[in-house]
Amino acid sequence: MHQFVWFFCFLAAFCKADFNVKVYGAKGDGHTKDTDAVRKAFEACGRAGGGTVLFPQPGIYLTGAFNISSNTTMMIEENATVLGSVDSKDYPLIQPLPWYGGGSDYQGSGDLIYQSLVHSWGASFIRITGSGIIDGQGSPWWNCWRHDRKASPCNGISRPHLINLIGGDNVQISDITIRNSPSWTLHLSNLSNVHVVNITIKNPSDAPNADGVDVDCSRDVLVEASTLDVGDDALCVKSGKDWFGRTFGYPSTNVTFRNNVVYHGHGVTIGSETSAGVRDVTFENIVMEGTANGIRMKSERGRGGLVRGVVYRNVSMKGVGTCVFVTLNYHSDLPKTNATATPRFDDILVEGLVAKDCGVGFSLDGLPESVIEGLKFVNVDVKAKKMMEKCDHVDGSCTHCSYCPPCIH
Known part of the structure; x- marks a missing residue:
């Protein structure tokens, strides 16, 4: 790449x-x-x-x-x-x-x-x-x-x-x-062969929709050695919204974020616009402090798209609001739709996560018709005031973890 x-x-x-x-x-x-x-x-x-x-x-x-x-x-x-x-x-x-x-x-x-x-x-x-x-x-x-x-x-x-x-x-x-x-x-929209290195992005923490880096329908992207302090998703992968994204059909693939520092913001994120699909994304060696969310994956009914092969490895958090937030129910009042417009998450690995002084440890929320599949926690140590906020419609496993969400035993 x-x-x-x-x-x-x-x-x-x-x-x-x-x-x-x-x-x-x-x-x-x-x-x-x-x-x-x-x-x-x-x-x-x-x-x-x-x-x-x-x-x-x-x-x-x-x-x-x-x-x-x-x-x-x-x-x-x-x-x-x-x-x-x-x-x-x-x-x-x-x-x-x-x-x-x-x-x-x-x-x-x-x-x-x-x-x-x-x-x-x-x-x-x-x-x-x-x-x-x-x-x-x-x-x-x-x-x-x-x-x-x-x-x-x-x-x-x-x-x-x-x-x-x-x-x-x-x-x-x-x-x-x-x-x-x-x-x-x-x-970064429908690009290939992208390298972002040693940049600083600074927006006020309350600036509406002031994302940091949005990788969108793009391929072979490396974002590294950068610092972000923003008002929404800090590092994010998207692939278009609803019918428009599914029709365009260009997934985001082979994206790596490594050796980055995140302060304010809504997390290191997939979605919520996942409609063309997201594959093979790695967040590695990420330090987060005072961030509203840590690991954040979100989609909802109507989006569609398959998100598969996402790795969060060696992520360090301190004072984060919610450490791990994974949902297919981002707006929970939406009606069921057909299979094409139903999002899916599969093969997600969280490995080497260390988090302390957090508000909530885990919020995991799939759909009855689309269970979050293959969510694996390995060597995870989370300390939070409230360990579990939600745990529905998830299939996964824990290995060498200080705490395992009860719905994935």
Whole structure:
């Protein structure tokens, strides 16, 4: 899965041209809108067949949404910030992803959505790097979503994701800090050969839907050596929603998260959008502290999709709300549906989990028509105020565990 490393070495030798946004008119003063200059720099890079678009230090580059073409490196220097505009007019309205049929706020509506700040469609050999910052200025977006979704800048439209790269191959994101996303932060959509390394994602713990990394209908992905402190799922694998996801039919496969640290957030997660299926996902050497949920797997009636071959190995938790949360009943009032729209979880291994000072140890909730199959706990030591919250419709086993949920003996 690491073949992209060789390609990026080739790319570095091939794409020597620099496209400095200041050359194209960017002020970098944090007040003047640099949108036109930034877009011109990326357009010039694309016309040249590739290169490096440079945000030089020092500078705060206030900009609306822009697009990255193939063979492009986006370089943000150490004392430079790419600052997202809070004017909705700076975010074009585009078609939603076909495997959702809507945006993350209005999924399934079919309405147009705001383009992400950093965006690509069908572009390959992309690199986003440097020691600088991408800041989405999310506060106005969070406020309108909480209080009046018709108010500006939301205007009744799905909030923009901060970075959404769609439908390409060979992507590397490294060394940057990403913060204050209006909604999902780093959305990796229908990509292959992706490496995310040594990044920091920081959103307030109460920021609505401010996920960290969402791997979505993507293949051969490695996310490592990164720190996340966010307002929703920290590290998450998805594969589309309901009929749209099942029809699109691209599962997320061969995804690894390793050597990451998670603070606030809703957990290291599969779902709830599982409709095209999720296979062969590993969370390994994860440290979690003060997180609302630890291990989190969620789907519901209507989603469909098979989630199989998920491993959580060597996960350390302290002060986590619920240590292990696995449910096929995420919204419990939903009616039964046909077999195609009924989700399934199978072959899940939790090995080497150590958790202390937690609120709840386990919440396990399958469906009568879809039992959670093959849930294995090996070398698990959990200490919580309340060990068991729910334990229904689960088949599994425990080996060398300090506590075993009673429904899986």
